[in-house]
Amino acid sequence: MQDPQDPDIKSRLLDAALLHVPFDGWTQDSFDSAVADTGTDPALATALCxxxxxxxxxxxxxxxxxEMRARLAAEDLSDxxxxDRIARAVQIRLALCDDKEVVRRGMTLFALPQHAGTGADLIWGTxxxxxxxxGDSSDDINWYTKRMTLGAVYSATVLYWLGDDSPGHAATWAFLDRRIDNVMQFEKAKAGFNKSPLGKALSGPLSALSRVRPPAGRDDLPGRHHDTQYKHDG
Structure with a gap:
């Protein structure tokens, strides 16, 4: 009898499904095939998924x-x-995708209106x-803006990577470098604006943003303003 608490059941279902997704997509057919291939009780499979x-x-x-977190922890990025550390992290993340068609099918799935929120949450999580x-230690509104900006860079890079057939995906890494450069230019411009007369004049009205804090002990999007939690969909 299969133990519903066995975490490997879902992992085995996923491994089996990956053989079917390139042909059938992330569909009920792929799920049913994975259930059959692994001999999982259909009721248990549905309970888990x-x-x-x-x-x-x-x-x-x-x-x-x-897997990306594990590889980053094992690499020496100090030099x-x-x-470039951000670029390396994105490169590692994409290199972990063995089959572009699996990713392409996922992009199609999470582009659907009913799954768009889940897709956005996954990009945020990455x-x-x-x-x-x-080692990000930001403890204010920058905690959110960093993740929103990187999420946009990552999403754009994935789309470019899906259509890239250059040797070693060199064109993708060049595209990623350009996107990161754009972000760095924006951050430089933002710093300059904050020091400008207009930026200083607006510092008072915008001071409320300094009280925004990242979530405490959670990995989702809701933030904290003083001691009050505000939840909203990702």
């Missing part, structure tokens, strides 16, 4: 994030500039995993 293949697609993405692994 109420949304079927959607939950397996989420598990696939989060597995990649976990790299910080912007950006958060990168910043956390690189």
């Amino acid at each position: 109420p949304r079927g293949a959607v939950d397996l697609a989420v598990a696939y993405h989060r597995r990649g994030d976990a 790299l500039r910080f912007r 950006a958060d995993a990168i910043w956390t692994a690189l």
Whole structure:
């Protein structure tokens, strides 16, 4: 009898589904095939994955994030500039995707209106995993803006990577470098604006943003303003 508490059941379902996703997508057909291939009780499989293949697609993405964190922890990035550490993290994350078609099918799935929120949450999670692994210590509104900015860079890079057939994905890494340079230029411009007369004049009205804090002990989007928690969908 299968133990519903066995964490390997979902992992085995995912591994089995990955053989079918390139052909059938993250669909009920892929899920049913994975259930049959692993000999999992269909009722147990549904209990573990109420949304079927959607939950397996989420598990696939989060597995990649976990593997990325492990690889980053094992690498010595001390000689790299910080912007190059970010680029390296994105490179590692994409290198963990063995089959572009699996990723392409996932992009299609999470582009659907009913799954867009889940897709946005996954991108946020990847950006958060990168910043956390690189030692981000921000404790204000920058905690959010860093993740939003990196999430946008990561999403754009994934789309470019899916269509890139250059040797070693050299074109993708050049595209990523340009996007990171754009972000660095924006941060430089923002710092200059804050020191300008207009920036100083607006510092009072915008001071409320300094009281925004990242979530305490959580890995989702809701933040904290003083001692009050505000939740909103990611």
